[in-house]
Amino acid sequence: MRGVAPESSSRFLSMALASRKLMKHLELFASTGQMSDPMIEALRDLYTTMDPGRQTSNSFAPIPGQSPFGRYEQAMVINEVADPSHSRDVRKKLACIVDGTIQCTDKDEVVRDLTEFLYDLENRALHKYSEQSNERGW
Numbered sequence: 327m328r329g330v331a332p333e334s335s336s337r338f339l340s341m342a343l344a345s346r347k348l349m350k351h352l353e354l355f356a357s358t359g360q361m362s363d364p365m366i367e368a369l370r371d372l373y374t375t376m377d378p379g380r381q382t383s384n385s386f387a388p389i390p391g392q393s394p395f396g397r398y399e400q401a402m403v404i405n406e407v408a409d410p411s412h413s414r415d416v417r418k419k420l421a422c423i424v425d426g427t428i429q430c431t432d433k434d435e436v437v438r439d440l441t442e443f444l445y446d447l448e449n450r451a452l453h454k455y456s457e458q459s460n461e462r463g464w
Contacts, residue, residue: 335454335455335458335459337394337397337399337400338399338400338403338451338452338454338455338458339451339452339455340394341394341395341400341403341447341448341451342448342449342451342452342455343394344368344393344394344395345444345445345447345448345451346444346448347364347368348365348368348369348372348444349441349444349445349448351364351365351368352365352437352440352441352444353437353441355423355433355437356433356434356437359430359433361423366424368393368395369423369424370424371393371395372395372404372420373417373420373421373424375395375400376404376405376408376413376416376417376420377417399454400451403447403450403451403454404447406450407443407446407447407450408443415439416439416440416443419436419439419440420440422436423436423440
């Protein structure tokens with residue numbers, strides 16, 4: 327990946343941090359049942375990114391305030407982590423939290439599964455960040 331822009335590796339680090347933050351929000355949701363606005367927004371961003379028909383616009387230009395999940399490189403990593411057979415299940419679980427249709431009896435299972443997905447996503451993003459940092463000799 328020679329010639330990769332420094333912003334790209336920063337985006338992977340940003341995605342890893344956003345994944346960790348979202349895991350903490352989900353943990354709080356599991357214990358209290360309360361959803362914060364940042365959690366809902368992050369879940370929506372992730373859900374939208376996983377849409378198979380989604381088109382990325384302006385994929386490589388840095389836009390302040392944009393979701394750390396929404397860039398082309400990050401969308402590719404998200405879809406790698408949620409392989410095609412698993413992505414529908416992850417999207418369905420994201421949707422049931424965001425739209426409020428999650429059942430109390432399913433909450434712990436849904437949160438556990440999403441946390442596992444986010445943990446894998448965080449690790450993959452950190453791996454990509456590390457790869458790109460090593461290429462530059464950082």
